[in-house]
Amino acid sequence: MQASSHTWARTKRIYGPIILLTFFPRGSIAKEFVDRFDVCNEKLKSVWNGTSTFMDMDKAAMQERGYLYTDWPRELPKNTDYPRDQYVTLTYSGCVALCSRGSDQAQLAEPTFALNMVTTWIFPLAIVLSLPYDSLHSHRFVGTATALLNWLGSPQTALTATIFNFHQIRKAHRRAKNSPPAEFSTWNDIYYVISCLNQFDVTSHIREKNSDFFKVLVYALFNPMLADSQNxxxxxxxxxxxxxxxxxxxxxxxxxxxxxxxxxTFLIALVFSIVLSFAQVGEHTKVDMLVLGLLFTWLPMLVIFTNVDRTPVSADRTGELLSRWLYNVNVVKSWDEDGRPRRPLRWWIPPSMTSQSSNRNGNVDNPFQLGPFIGQGRKLQACCLSSVLMEVGDQLQTERRRNLKDYDTSTPYNDGARKVRNGLVAHPPSSWYKIAVIGLLLVWTSITMALLLAYNTPTIGLGCWSGSFLLFGILSSLTWMLQFIRPQRPPEGVRKICTIINFLSLGWLITVVFLMVTGGTNTCWCNSLHLFPKFGDYVNLESARFYRQYCNVVKSWAGATSLGLAMPTIGILVTSLLWRECQHLWRARERDSIEALRDSNINWVFLT
Known part of the structure; x- marks a missing residue:
């Protein structure tokens, strides 16, 4: 961590919320806070002035023992007006001996500082609770935990999935809008159903070579519009x-x-952090809260894209309804293909323990059962079903306009089914790869802005704090790279490895936040960049006011802050506008049920 970490932590007076302070013991709050680095700096300044000694040593004795750093510090400009010989800089050994009495324990943050950090950022970070969790009442703790690991352990991977899914919704929106007005309602239904199907895993039907599933799927979607109205x-x-x-x-x-x-609330907290860092130039100016906010600017993007990705009230119920729909369409398809006199249609029937067609669980055997719900980046997998179905639909419409095939028969739909199956075992479309890069850039932009702010705050260099951000970026990117191994059907072993990596990544992220709040990295070892001695290997003990006045840190702070604030703000606004355009796909009212079911005598099959 940079040498300024102890400067940010050694505030003597911070205006934290009074309400929260009442919940802490009075002794821990009322007791005057003493920062040993601050005390050390004051005593060393008197030694520098020649008015006293420290630990029975004058400046010459300290230099003889190797406690003083005498080279030019990286953060101090060569043309500065501040005398170099008045700038207190210690070596790592000097910091341990003089400021830590030989024990390099962390100088924890002042309690009011920690409370100020909590109220400014930890509460706004509760937007993570807005992610689309499954209900835990059905014993889905493992599935929910895995989804949380995917979302927060590798946000760039989750953003790849959710942004691509929203991209597919946009494509469905444009196709529906471009359909003839007389056919808009039906095409609108078709493309909305396609977008919902994209949330479910159908790879089991590929492994089992269940070609009937894809034949019925294509038939169910496109027969209503492509077949003759009298069919x-x-x-x-x-x-x-x-x-x-x-x-x-x-x-x-x-x-x-x-x-x-x-x-x-997140954006407001980010603005407050900017004000605290830039509005007042003084001893208590600090940027640690701003750094924490910049580190998490990817979080609002993740929340908004997971929520626009068609969250169902009940994924199980949605999957069951789609499976029953395909079952009944197969009944119609078989009935139409049968050349014998028309027989009564045998629709899906409710589960019955006594039914001969039921399995041991009492569920009717349905070869068109969909796989688990994988929408919103819950699972490592590229969801390309909607993309393939829309491409096949475009081809079928083109062939119909040219009268190339008879769409009153099953032949063109069977050909389309073969293309769907082949598309699901091929590489994802090029747009998926482009969006994967966008997801990576969004997260790394956030991490880089926080890293640059910490890196360019004295002592300049890669320290514990900036290094911890870099480590999170590397860990979270490992899963992003592994997703390119058979994206549409990743091996189970790869998924397990990614879960372990995501667990480590999220655990490290939580650790970083804890250390930032408590000041756990405020040690001589971290402040001196001792891990990377080529960056200086020294500790400076000046205040944040000094760094702003003499070290030209404001430019780097302002640049990182501007980009960090712009990214979530623009992302939220643009996504909201695009979401509003697509509302026609899912807009519905309760009273529409009567109209939707008016011409149907088969609605009962969906109501059990």
Whole structure:
């Protein structure tokens, strides 16, 4: 950690919130706080002035023992007006001997300083609670913990998944908007269902070579629009599509706008940190809270993208409804392909323990069952189903306009199913790779701004604090790199390795925050950059006011702060506007149920 870390921590008077102070023992707050580095600096200045000695040593004796750093310090400009011989700088051994009495224990932060840090940042960081967790009442602790590790342990990987999914929503929005007005309602349903399907894992059907699943999926989505309006099957598939689209809209989680408002607390806290760092030039000016805020500017981006990624109220219920829909479409498809006289349609039936078609759990065997819910970056996997389905849909529409195939039969849909399956085992589209780079840049921009602020605050160099940010960036990027191993179907071993890495990364991030709040890295070893001696290997004991006046740190502070504040602000505003444009995909009202089900006598299959 830079030498200024002890300067930031040795404040004698900080205006923290009175309410929180009442919960702490009076003795720990009322007792005068003494920072040993501050005391050491005052005594050494008197030695420098020749008015006294320290530990029975004068300046010459200290220099003879190797306690003084006499080279030009990196942070002090060559053309400075401040005399170099008045600038107190100690070697690591000198700091330990003179300021720590031979024991390099951490100088913990003043209690009011820690409280000020907590109220300024720890509370706003509670926006992490706005992430779309699963309910724990169904014994899903492991799944929720894994999702949390993915989100916070490797935010660049989670942003890759969520931004790409939102990109697919935007593509669905544009396709629906460009459809003919008379067909808009149905195409709007089709593309919304596609965007919801993208949240579920269907790779099990690839492993099992279940081609029927993809044939029925393509048939269910595009037969309602591509088949002739007088086609017998379309008279059933279109109402089925209308019903499932309406049900999915009603099961979509609301309250996105309150979540957006909650993100404002983070930006407000960041502004407060900027004011505390720049508004007053004095002994108590500090940038530690600003550094912490810059380190987490990726968090609002992660929260907003996970919430725009179609959060269902119940992922299980949504998956079950989609599976029943495919089951019933398969009934229609088989019925239409049967050349014999029309038989009654045998729809999906509710589970029954006595049913011969039920398994031991009482569930009707359904070969069209979807896999687990993997939306919002919960699992290491590139979700490209919607991208492949939309491309196949475009091809089918082009062929239909050219009258190349008979869309009243299953042949064109079966051909499309083969393309879907092939697309899911191929490499993701180029847009996925571009978005992966964007996700990496967003997180590393945040980390780099915090790192630069810490790096350029005296003692200038890579210390414990800036080095800890760099280590988090490296750990969190390992998972990002591993996601390129078969992105659409990553090996289970790779997923387990990534979970371990994410656990270490998140654990280190929590440790960094704890050390920042408590001042746990305020030691001679960290302040002297002893790990990287080529950067100086010395300790300076001046105040933040001195650094601002003589060391030209304001430029680096301002540059890092401007970019760090702009990134989440612009990201939130732009995403909100784009989300608003796409609302037509999922907009629904309770009273729309009657209209949606008016022409259907099969809605009962979705209501159990």
């Amino acid at each position: 017998a099957a379309a008279r059933y598939t279109k109402p089925l599509l209308t019903v499932i689209a309406h049900q999915l809209r009603m099961h979509r989680r609301r309250a996105f706008i309150p979540t957006m408002a909650n993100l404002g």
